[in-house]
Amino acid sequence: MKATVFGDSILKGVLLENGRYTVNHEWEERLGREFGCEVRNRSRFGCTIGKAMPAITRDCAEKSDAGEYVLLEFGGNDCDYAWAEISKEPDGIYECKTPPEVFTALYTEAVGRIKMSGRMPVLLSLPPIHSERYLRFICRNGLSEENILHWLGDVDAIYRWQAQYSAIIQNIAEKTRTAWIDLRNAFPSRQQDLAKFLCEDGIHPSRSGQELIYETFCNVLSRA
DSSP states (O other), X not given: OEEEEEEOHHHHTEEEETTEEEEOOHXXXXXXXXXXXXXXXXXXXXXXXXXXXXXXXHHHHSXXXXXXXXXXXXXXXXXXXXXXXXXXXXXXXXXXXXXXXXXXXXXXXXXXXXXXXXXXXXXXXXXXXXXXXXXXXXXXXXXXXXXXHHHHSSTTHHHHHHHHHXXXXXHHHHHTTOEEEOSGGGSOSXXXXXXXXXXXXXXXXXXXHHHHHHHHHHHHHHHO
């Protein structure tokens, strides 16, 4: 089985440990050994669906092998805000990097292009984030936590907003009759239980979190 992955740092395998980012390719290697999967990982740190569209379009124009899958994992960066600006002016009006309606349109377009190319798209829901850790992380270099909280209303607004993007992905999968893998449900829903599965930034899955993702893929492939 061949699979191409377009996504951000989650499926890139990025870890934040002891203040340093590293990349762990173990999940791809293990799937190759266990299931004979040939994974071409084109995920990029900080990528959004908009940034990925040119690469997806080029990939769809190339000749494909029968039965090739294309995994899409976006949303974590799309729903992010310019926190430095919010820290300076917490009463301002701001848009995230990819507003929901734009995110929906681009994701749907990507699904359509992949299907037209003869490949099979598979959408991935988003692992949850740890709100308090993420807020501390974005304020680590001097941004005002008080001002950002003033704009948010409460710290869990970060969690709820990111969850909406995961729900959009599921909705696109259902409307377009596209296969999807529920990574979000593999993680604990309660923040206190979630902590061990995320890195210190509250976003990237820790090694334990990456193991949950790997196990989710294994379960899907075993059923297939």
